[in-house]
Amino acid sequence: MSRHRYVRNMNLQEEMDDDALSDGGDDMTPEQQEQMEKALDHVRQIIGDEATSGLSDNVIRDVLWDEYFDVEKTLDWCFEEQRRKKAADERKAAREAQKLAQRKLAEAASTATSCAGSPMPKKTTPKRSDASTPVTRQNVADPQQLDMSALNLTEKTATEVVEEPPKMTFAKEVLLEEAKKSLSQSKNVSLVVIGHVDAGKSTLMGRLLYELGRLDEKTRTANERGSSKIGKSSFSWAWNLDGTLEERERGITMDIATRSLSTPKRNITVLDAPGHKDFVPNMISGASQADCALLVVDASMGEFEAGFERGGQTREHLILVRSLGVSQVIVAINKLDQVNWDRIRYDDIVSQLKPFLLQSGFQASNTNFVPIGAMLGVNLVNREDEEASLLNAWYHGPTLVDLLDTLVPPTRNLMAPLRIPISNVFKGQSAGTAVTGRVCGGVVQVGERLRVLPGDETAIVKSIEVEEQDVPWVAAGSNATLYLTSIDPVHLNVGTVLCPPDNVVPLASSFKARIIVFDIVIPITAGASIELFHHSRDVSAAVSKLLATRDRANGKILKISPRMLSKGMSADVEITIRSLSQNAPPRAIPLETFAVNKDMGRVLLRRNGETVAAGVSPTYNV
Numbered sequence: 001m002s003r004h005r006y007v008r009n010m011n012l013q014e015e016m017d018d019d020a021l022s023d024g025g026d027d028m029t030p031e032q033q034e035q036m037e038k039a040l041d042h043v044r045q046i047i048g049d050e051a052t053s054g055l056s057d058n059v060i061r062d063v064l065w066d067e068y069f070d071v072e073k074t075l076d077w078c079f080e081e082q083r084r085k086k087a088a089d090e091r092k093a094a095r096e097a098q099k100l101a102q103r104k105l106a107e108a109a110s111t112a113t114s115c116a117g118s119p120m121p122k123k124t125t126p127k128r129s130d131a132s133t134p135v136t137r138q139n140v141a142d143p144q145q146l147d148m149s150a151l152n153l154t155e156k157t158a159t160e161v162v163e164e165p166p167k168m169t170f171a172k173e174v175l176l177e178e179a180k181k182s183l184s185q186s187k188n189v190s191l192v193v194i195g196h197v198d199a200g201k202s203t204l205m206g207r208l209l210y211e212l213g214r215l216d217e218k219t220r221t222a223n224e225r226g227s228s229k230i231g232k233s234s235f236s237w238a239w240n241l242d243g244t245l246e247e248r249e250r251g252i253t254m255d256i257a258t259r260s261l262s263t264p265k266r267n268i269t270v271l272d273a274p275g276h277k278d279f280v281p282n283m284i285s286g287a288s289q290a291d292c293a294l295l296v297v298d299a300s301m302g303e304f305e306a307g308f309e310r311g312g313q314t315r316e317h318l319i320l321v322r323s324l325g326v327s328q329v330i331v332a333i334n335k336l337d338q339v340n341w342d343r344i345r346y347d348d349i350v351s352q353l354k355p356f357l358l359q360s361g362f363q364a365s366n367t368n369f370v371p372i373g374a375m376l377g378v379n380l381v382n383r384e385d386e387e388a389s390l391l392n393a394w395y396h397g398p399t400l401v402d403l404l405d406t407l408v409p410p411t412r413n414l415m416a417p418l419r420i421p422i423s424n425v426f427k428g429q430s431a432g433t434a435v436t437g438r439v440c441g442g443v444v445q446v447g448e449r450l451r452v453l454p455g456d457e458t459a460i461v462k463s464i465e466v467e468e469q470d471v472p473w474v475a476a477g478s479n480a481t482l483y484l485t486s487i488d489p490v491h492l493n494v495g496t497v498l499c500p501p502d503n504v505v506p507l508a509s510s511f512k513a514r515i516i517v518f519d520i521v522i523p524i525t526a527g528a529s530i531e532l533f534h535h536s537r538d539v540s541a542a543v544s545k546l547l548a549t550r551d552r553a554n555g556k557i558l559k560i561s562p563r564m565l566s567k568g569m570s571a572d573v574e575i576t577i578r579s580l581s582q583n584a585p586p587r588a589i590p591l592e593t594f595a596v597n598k599d600m601g602r603v604l605l606r607r608n609g610e611t612v613a614a615g616v617s618p619t620y621n622v
């Protein structure tokens with residue numbers, strides 16, 4: 001079996017049919033065979049058997065071979081393949097449903113045509129490519145392109161089809177009307193799950209998904225088996241969210257996991273954030289895509305205190321989400337089973353958190369508390385089980401789901417120009433390159449051409465998915481996956497912003513920001529180096545000038561050109577993004593002023609792994 005067979009791009013079924021997978025096993029040395037079986041066993045522990053995972057031993061062996069027995073990379077491939085298969089199945093089902101609907105329409109129309117004479121729209125047949133012509137966007141669009149077909153640089157089959165980019169369905173005004181109507185009845189909110197490391201965020205989400213019927217029994221038992229095999233059985237609920245081998249082996253979340261769930265009154269996109277301080281940048285990426293937050297705190301003795309003291313992530317996460325515009329928060333006080341469902345402990349934690357939430361800028365009316373036991377599933381959807389009896393003795397308030405139902409979808413910025421900062425890229429998918437991100441303004445539909453910034457490229461939206469469903473358009477406030485074509489994936493990166501070609505987002509290499517300084521020990525002086533965070537992007541920058549300090553209450557200037565900024569100050573500063581090297585041109589990020597688009601005008605400043613300030617950009621390119 002040869003290495004580098006471009007497993008990601010091949011048709012697995014065909015490969016299996018033509019025996020290609022079994023030909024090379026004999027080439028392996030006994031050591032390699034042993035390594036292969038060990039690695040296969042490891043992968044199986046995580047993803048389950050063929051019936052559970054949908055992936056055969058032969059396929060996994062082939063990927064392991066190509067990845068030099070790297071279990072982690074093989075698992076990444078398996079998860080991507082499972083996701084791709086699921087998406088393909090859903091698309092197929094949607095296409096079939098559409099065909100059926102079209103057939104019904106055609107039947108109805110053929111009856112109607114004989115009366116009204118209105119023809120059905122003609123179905124366009126996809127063009128077949130000339131077998132000798134490499135099929136690329138440039139070939140199709142540019143007749144002057146050199147014909148290099150004789151070199152046979154690209155293998156083509158006679159059946160390959162030049163796929164035409166989809167056409168736009170809606171006129172702009174119709175689309176806006178459609179979006180307005182739909183948003184006025186929208187039940188959609190996005191929720192970032194935050195809190196100190198090990199508070200139980202992923203366990204809570206795994207269990208909640210199960211209670212709400214979004215996690216099937218087969219996956220649950222596979223997770224239970226897999227986690228106990230590696231001695232981490234207490235993390236089995238978290239495995240539903242923590243998908244990578246490293247996350248599962250270390251028992252911590254490292255990157256944002258996105259899931260969707262429905263409560264009786266809300267459709268919620270959940271962004272499960274990592275709690276460990278090393279992964280705060282990933283948490284920031286999740287928080288910048290959220291409307292509301294669910295803070296999970298550990299009620300166990302000493303654990304709440306560890307998370308809440310200076311340097312703990314309970315405080316930092318709360319301040320960060322508020323700085324990023326989140327105003328509604330539910331606080332789930334978890335692991336109450338560890339303190340015997342003690343009411344005094346619960347009340348004590350609530351009384352410590354309340355003033356801090358107010359200080360951080362959350363209004364009391366937008367803040368709710370709920371006692372829970374995530375692992376046992378107590379007070380998530382109900383509290384009828386035996387395990388809840390001690391809690392029932394003193395708590396008669398809402399469950400977590402009752403509180404989720406009260407989250408208010410914020411007003412969406414439909415009239416603003418379209419802005420989609422990319423938070424993740426899945427390159428080389430058969431359906432085009434997939435990018436995920438939150439729509440921070442405007443509306444976009446399938447078939448639309450978008451500009452990709454920074455850079456000069458454009459791409460066409462081939463399809464859109466929201467909560468794993470194909471949709472024809474998506475509007476501000478939604479977290480969506482866009483499949484893009486007519487672009488080389490190298491131009492799509494985390495932090496890139498998609499926007500309309502005739503209304504592009506400004507690029508800023510130096511800009512003026514109004515900041516609030518956090519609880520820092522070392523003051524900020526002019527020239528201080530920082531990491532600048534904007535959505536999912538972070539770049540090195542400097543606070544190049546301290547322009548003025550302001551009164552926090554009324555915004556009046558207190559001092560021009562202060563010498564330094566310390567804890568709690570509000571100030572105007574100039575921020576300059578650093579070049580990659582001394583002679584390199586200045587770098588720029590897509591940034592909008594806060595007045596134009598709130599979501600696109602917020603920045604965070606970090607230094608040595610600590611968040612030092614949050615701000616908004618009143619002007620750019622100063």
Ligand SMILES: Nc1nc2c(ncn2[C@@H]2O[C@H](COP(=O)(O)OP(=O)(O)OP(=O)(O)O)[C@@H](O)[C@H]2O)c(=O)[nH]1
Binds near residue numbers: 336
């Ligand atoms: N006793 C008890 N343990 C819990 C409960 N919820 C979570 N745990 C345990 O707490 C540990 C951490 O749980 P996770 O869900 O991984 O915590 P997390 O907040 O997602 O962790 P990070 O994302 O890495 O910060 C695991 O061992 C869980 O089994 C609970 O309600 N009761």
